[in-house]
Amino acid sequence: MKPLLCLLACVSLVPAAGVEPQPFLSATQRLIDATSFLGTPFSDDEIITLRTAISQNDAAAVEKAQAVLDAHALFHVTITPEQRVKVERGAAKPVLDEAGWRQYLVRVDNEAGVTARLAVSSPQAKEMYVKGSPPVAPHAKPKDPGEPAISARWLDLQMFEQPPMQPTLSGLNLEYRIIQLYSRDAGKRDATFSFDTGQGTQDLGFRNETSVLFDCQPAREVKLAITDENGKPCIAELLIKDKAGRVYPSQIKRHAPDFFFHPQIYRGDGESLKLPDGEYDVVFRRGPESLPETRKVVISGQNTSSSFQVKRWIDPSKLGWWSGDHHIHAAGCAHYSVPSQGVHAPDMARHCMGEDLKIGANLTWGPCFDYQKQFFTGTEDKESRYPFLLRYDVEVSGFGSHKSGHLCLLKLKEQMYPGGDSTAHWPTLCLNTLKWAKKQGALTGPAHSGWGLQPLAENDPARGQQYKLGMQSATDELPNYIIPPFNGIGACEYIVDVTHMVEGPDGKPVPAVDFLSMVDTPHTWELNIWYHTLNAGFRTRISGETDFPCIYGERVGLGRAYVKLDDKLTYDAWCEGIRAGRAYVSDGKSHLIDFKANDVELGVNGSELKLAKPATVKVTVKAAALLDAQPHPEIKNAPAGQKPFWDLERARIGTSREVPVELLVNGVSVQKQTIAADGEMRDLTFDVPIEKSCWLALRIRASSHTNPIFVLVNDKPIREKQSLEWCLQSVDQCWSQKEKLIDAKEHEDAVAAYEHARKVYRERLAE
Template identity: 40%
Template sequence: MFGLVDQQSHAARTVLPDALTSVPRIRDSWLQAKVAAPDGLSGLEVEYKVVSLYSREAGSRSGALWLCVAEEPIPERLSRTPEQRAAGKAMLEPREYAASFQFDCVASRDIRFDVREPDGRSCVAAITVRDDQGRSYPSTGMRLAPDMFFHEHVYRATGEVIRLPLGQFEITAVRGPEYRPVRVDVDIAADTEAVDVRLDRWVDPAGRGYYSGDPHIHAGGCSHYNVPTEGVTPETMIRHVRGEGLWLGSVLTWGPCYYHQKQFFSGESISPPALLEHPDMQQAQGMTWSPQPTDVDHQSMLRYDVEVSGFPSSHSGHVILLGLSDQNYPGTTWIEDWPSWNLPIMRWGHSQGALVGYAHCGLGLSVGTDELPNHVVPAFQSIGSNEIIVDVPLGAADFQCGAEIAPAAELNIWYHLLNVGYRTLMLGETDYPCIYDDGPGVGRTYVRLPEPPQGPRALEAWTAGLQDGPSYFGDGRSHVFDFAVDGDVGRERATDTPGPVRVTATVVAWLPDGPPPPPAQGRPAYSAPVGWHLERARVGDTRTVPVELVLNGVAVVRWEIVADGTEHEVALEIGLERSSWIALRILPSVHTQPIFVEIGGRPVRASRRSAQWLHDSVDALWKAKSGFIRDSERTAAREAYDAARAAYLARRDECEDD
């Protein structure tokens, strides 16, 4: 084991050697450990540290624990830390600073996992294995991709193995939020060869023509290690996407590992075999299992594209470019050469036929209220969908992504844009493994298509359906199928006169019978610390959750359903006095795209206050961000901001209601 630090920390990293050339040294070592100590000693006569050691090989092994104590020098030395000085002193002295130990390393062996869909098909699932002391297997400190040290689970396909010793184990299997977790308690005995796991699916959106995608995941940066490789390969990413039951994962190359990860861009969707990275390194670490194909591998696709994050324009919001044919901005060699504001990048993406929008839309846009919509102008001090309010009226932005943090921070800009008639889309994303480490698909988007998104043009088929047909986004624990106005699921409706319209849909959700137990101190209650999770919609200790019909950003009808996996048919009438947009939601879990109803040929102009808020927000955005725009680009940016302000004022004057 080459180093171990606090595994509860988001910044935890395994301290592996910096190159694959260290394989021989790893192969010849049975153990090398590094114990992270506190900053200072307590002053007690004896201090205890409990260390869990895992050996690649079984049998009797000897080792030594080397100790040194660092003293703060007076005056402080700037050239070397106290720890470095203490280590150097210990190496020069004849005195022994190590204690020898004899270890009895218990044997383990490969246990095969026969994990299957309810209909018996083979598949990949997230498998969590804990022993009777709560320890995870494989050891998080010993993992290499595709097994990630920041997960408790690993992704295994039918017939693949996990190495376990004799003993009692709790095994949990799940394949994303469309499945109930399955728990199996197993006694691994001398004759145990396999563990059978049958998954428990409670909803099948694809069976109704809705296909899931996560438009924002990463193969490098954040919790991914940068050594022994710069991030992970498509073979690892596809395993994670398959293990979460996603049909499509958009792997976005961004600042960290950018120049290395660019090699995987092809301009097409791919579905590679889930092979192991770097077999020599895997074997040196004792990982000798063989990947296995499954019956449903073809259902999951990857598409490599770009997130403009860690670039000169990132202050204006992180841009997602979906469906590029060329990932290199014209005239650039390095990241630093790219534009220092986003509009030129958005237009460049559109010129290739890409769908362009903004990531983690709510970051920095919280204004201290849960009201939706609210009219407090934010300070735009972070990396949410800042410049979208400039790009949308200029026809240069298609969507924003969320389902990660508080709904009021994420949805407010969206609701205001919809209220003045813009057709901006909203998508669910994860930003894996940056905002969430759990896995791809913590936030996800479902799109209704006539057939599964497959082949090299899978992403294009999915985004075309997203633009034209019914879709919804959220955490995957609740779903809204076939949302329609007057029987039509199309995004646009027209009627001659004001009056009632009929809203229909099928709504389904699943929660356990009761709330989960309180979390351990300092740990989040659910996978999303502040974001979207159906558990937060639970009414008291019941199993019911509220469904709301939203008219022009305001919930006008509310009712409750039981979240037990039973489908609930929605059928109600709502009167429309003017052109409007309508949506359904369960916050914070699911939200449909809106349906626009235009009456008498008049466009949707639902709120003067929304138009004024957008106008004022452009002013606030310029104040916050203009100083980061290069002098050579600032005149063009000022003109674009002024054009956006003028567009909002024009729509404000067209609005029929405050």
């Protein structure tokens, strides 16, 4: 990979004296992280040099790192002992892109130890439109002659002060900041820059100013032809990088539907983008069911066009299995922060289509709730384009009962809990929220189930304290009998709610909880509580989610549920398929299709197989998986609490391209068959002796998992003593963490709810 920026080899800066290695090199690591995040990484050789210097951590290391960083500095700022700010040109060659952003470094020699903000301004970078024009994105241009005329100010600029960078100077005598520059135009353009650390700090005699003549490279229009595997127009993902590894279009000033926290963009057939002259690596894909295509694209002096067609390795929808992600957000977390109110339905619909995700549940939650709530209609959004269906629903998160566990409420008729028009009046007991949702026929389940359910050793100081991401589990065994801390925002109160029947829309009792969310938290933490409650005789199903863009911001649909439907796909029908358990969850890289036990099909007639006496049951499934030929040990060997939590790589056998398909009886793996993860679908058969009532399921660990089929021998219920004891102890542990979070007016309800759970578990233990 070539360097980040073209350089002037003849310009060099004197190494700074007296630089303390440790803080300087720590700041250098932040520069590496920041430039990578901004899509403008250092070259591979430069990163090796910088990381070697960081490891070396001495005066010689500082000089090595400084040599690399100085080569990327467009400006050299000196703050004198009197806090006067002066600036000179740095070594980097001044090149910009038409309609694009570039990042450069600013070297700061801070002789005064100032800790204020370093500000930059330019008369060429003030308002880019004449006075009276409407506010627009800096890269926007008038679409017709009636719009405001563009002024002579062609530049936009800003200092990058977001994490991992600091908003102010550190006070060290040498550090580097990042400046971001945008050019509206192509050609030669001159700009004057001035720096200061507050009014009155500018040096005298124009020494705080310097002029730069930029070569603004012209951008060419690239017209796109994008089609699916059948040759029909579609939306898909493009990841575009130049030879230096810079991402195009620049991430920093992206506007919806492109997200600034994504390197990729989503474009449709007939759309276009602009790229400066150069050579680009383009990766084209459409979700995990497609085969990525990488190609070289050369832009040279004229507008051009590019055609892309999706290639698949599998299409579950052809067999009636429809993908969906029941947990997506249009605001908060990695999205735009206040005062922006997030993004709108067309943007989220585009991302779903670009990832070939058929169902997208766009959940309004705490951030921007009062703005986003206007889009709820109680039906599929008008931006839906069959078979891509988007609908607004609610996650109870950031308000109400969220401290006892976040809740996904799908298929709501009304989104607002009675008694108010915002978030302040919602119940603090999950069960009270569930009662309201179930009365209107909603599909309900805890979000990001594993949070707070990590198995910790009894003497672990983290027990009873706030969960810390990435914590090592005491065990990855499934099922295990360690009582988790129940101190998070996952399926904690579920241990109580699963025992409750509540009033449904027709007045008849229905389970308070329909499903547990899978795929976006560590799989052993999610699955363990589910296995135990299934072993206690409950029939909660599972569904797949991403919690985009909070737990995972990379793309929607990283966690999916595939639902089998006999009739036309609708959002409501898909939700009812989750309720019936006619689904499997997956990271999209493996699939377990058409699971049957004897003649009983998953999700049909209660998924129940009845046997008059012990017998051997024939289990069948169509299994397929696709692994990279090259192993990724950084994923395979990562602890359960480290991302990616679910990934087919974790199931890889050694360095082969094989993975095991496991048959579970009451959560215990009793048989397994190995398949090649080469994308081919294979018919598998298991013959399993059944001695007592149990549930059966199939999994490819940390990649895909079916819902259960329940086998009842002589009409006896499913009861596992150890699991019931685990559940009973867990109720008490959960109460120790959640009692203090319940509002006083609901305390009596909470005491009753928890005591009901204890009673149910004790009764089942006595059976």
